Amino acid sequence: MKFKIKKKIEGKLGRAGKIKTLHGTIKTPAFVTVGTKATVKSLTPEQLEKEIGAQVVLANTYHLYLQPGDERVRKMGGLNKMMNWDGPTMTDSGGFQVFSLGAAFGKNITKITKESAPEILLEEFTETNKKHRGQIAENFQPAKIDENGVMFRSHIDGSAHYFTPEKSIEIQNNIGADIIFAFDECTSPNESKHYQAESLDRTHRWAKKSLEFHRAQQEKFSVGGAEKNSSVEKGGKISANDKNFAKIIKNQAIFGIVQGGRFEDLRKKSAQALAEMDFDGYGIGGSFQKEDMVKGVEWVNKILPEEKPRHLLGIGEPEDLFMAVENGCDLFDCVAPTRIARNGQVYTESGKINLNNAKFREDLGSLDENCECYTCKNYTRAYLAHLFRADEMLASTLASIHNLYFIVNLVKKMRRAILKENFGEFKEAWLNTYKSSQ
């Protein structure tokens, strides 16, 4: 993987550049589409590429390990081949599941908190979650952390699985994405500073282990290439797939992940510690308070090496993307566009609208007035409103096409603005319209 900066935003940390991978080039800043289980929900790769113009897909280590199993992914020729996606790919390490299946499990907690958010009545939410999320037994906690790793209980069948940094990397090697992440702990925003600090040190130790293990794997595959491949060592023949994997892993980049919650000293310490390790790029993870996410990003990006790409994990909403691009992030992924789409909400230039609202039942306009996407060119709000009410699958597909097009192209526009040196004006104008009618 190679990263090149083409242009910077004057007086800011933001930049436009290019990341070259085995499966193609990513023009940054870029929005990464999320395909957790090796599919961007409700979309075909062809729609992703042609209708949306997506550049990258991010899949998930934990999910693909559970099903179909990373060995099977490898047998199917790796992530790209398996899902018929030709472009660049990434995998998240399972670090987010430490949070979502751990501290956040059964509670109504998200990694983004808002100043205005009311106190959460934990017990109430736990009760409702038990009721509605099925099979889960009393006090069931699917993720438990210790110094060496995390014990996950499968959310599918309850079986126990132990992830170490090495295990996560090994799985990610088998999945074969272009960019992989070190195993980390995404901490809950509700944790004390004491816990955040403790967890941070552990995440740094895991980062080092992840990096060392990955480099060793690459070494194994580069010296003598496919001959050193494990299946060959067992006496097998060198298959085309083994050769292909040798190439993939040799080129597989690894990003370290910065944590530290919303604490300045911890964020800076984390950026410093990771910058000292020779990662190919960096992820910025963990929880934020919406209002001061800017500061968090700034603290970190001032320290991380400029010449390496930075991925802001799990963000976001349009306003977050402007903030992050301006402050030096190159990649973003977020489930929001596809998730809210499946739930009936779509982006428009003037804010989000909910197609389940009665007022759209006879609205013959397109989802967003000036949008050029496939959905907007061919369908009305009224039709989508009907599809959602009728519980038709096409509703998800059409809304997802629109939302991803909207976000992917918004970031592309930001890139163009950087190249044209008018990012500031573009941001201001865009956000004015977006906010004004919310």
Add this chain to the structure above:
RNA sequence: GCGUAGGUGGCAGAGCGGUCAAAUGCAGCGGACUGUAAAUCCGCCGGACUAAGUCCUACGGGGGUUCAAAUCCCUCCCUACGCA
């Protein structure tokens, strides 16, 4: 005409003397969703008053029994099935 089973909120359908403005599901209305436990979840859903609450009108119509009736009795109307 006779027999049997029924008539409950927009629909389906519980309840069979008090704890019933009435379970549950659907429909309806609104909200949430930020490295996907997610085609998910939450709230409201007879009427009036800002809310805890208070009052009003309600389980086919009418009449009764009872301190108390969606629930028991009588009668009428209607529906389904069976028999003439």
